[in-house]
Amino acid sequence: MGLFLTFEGIEGCGKTTQIRLLADGLRQQGHDVIETREPGGCDIADQIRAVLLDARNNRMISTAELLLYAAARAQHVAEVIQPALDAGKTVLCDRFCDATLAYQGFGRGLDINRIIDLNTYACQGVIPDKTLLLDLPVEIGLGRARQRNGQQAGPNEDRFEQESLDFHQRIRQAYLDLATQEPERFITIDAGGDPQQVAQRIATAMAVTVLP
Numbered sequence: 001m002g003l004f005l006t007f008e009g010i011e012g013c014g015k016t017t018q019i020r021l022l023a024d025g026l027r028q029q030g031h032d033v034i035e036t037r038e039p040g041g042c043d044i045a046d047q048i049r050a051v052l053l054d055a056r057n058n059r060m061i062s063t064a065e066l067l068l069y070a071a072a073r074a075q076h077v078a079e080v081i082q083p084a085l086d087a088g089k090t091v092l093c094d095r096f097c098d099a100t101l102a103y104q105g106f107g108r109g110l111d112i113n114r115i116i117d118l119n120t121y122a123c124q125g126v127i128p129d130k131t132l133l134l135d136l137p138v139e140i141g142l143g144r145a146r147q148r149n150g151q152q153a154g155p156n157e158d159r160f161e162q163e164s165l166d167f168h169q170r171i172r173q174a175y176l177d178l179a180t181q182e183p184e185r186f187i188t189i190d191a192g193g194d195p196q197q198v199a200q201r202i203a204t205a206m207a208v209t210v211l212p
């Protein structure tokens with residue numbers, strides 16, 4: 001069985017950059033690594049992602065949103081994550097079940113127990129070995145995310161970035177609470193500073209808690 005690592009945090013916390021840097025480092029150490037993300041990670045889930053994040057879909061009700069995230073996850077786990085873990089690979093995943101608890105549960109106010117049930121159903125027993133929470137003040141994260149989106153051409157993926165500051169504060173706090181509730185699984189990393197500094201913090205934390 002391979003190693004399953006997930007990355008979580010508010011918008012603009014730097015997950016994508018850190019996953020790339022960690023994947024490069026792990027490959028140099030001989031690990032067989034795949035990088036993937038949610039929502040998405042395979043063709044069908046990428047199609048669901050496009051619907052979920054399209055800023056024009058602001059009429060979508062929270063329940064529909066939750067079910068689409070769960071549907072994308074079920075496909076991604078079955079098609080990509082489970083086979084990779086069975087093949088002994090190290091899977092680095094940009095967001096996973098905790099994002100649904102934070103965003104749809106604490107952000108949108110949907111029932112937490114129902115979300116836990118849906119996550120369990122979608123994941124079929126696949127649970128992250130470790131979850132790296134990249135923590136950052138909301139103002140800094142959103143500033144970075146807006147700068148990035150302003151630079152990006154193509155489909156508009158900023159439906160969540162249009163939410164209020166208060167919404168994003170709730171997401172940050174939800175992640176910190178989840179980390180407190182599951183200290184064995186979560187590693188909280190200070191995501192402030194430049195990417196190399198953050199990468200160094202992650203490498204240090206991984207060396208003592210995860211890698212042989």
Ligand code: TMP
Pocket residue numbers: 011037038039053069094095096097099100101103104160161
């Ligand atoms: P990303 O910006 O990290 O690619 O994530 C896409 C957006 O999807 C982000 O705003 C968080 C949101 N999201 C949820 O609301 N629930 C989920 O379960 C997942 C995986 C992501």
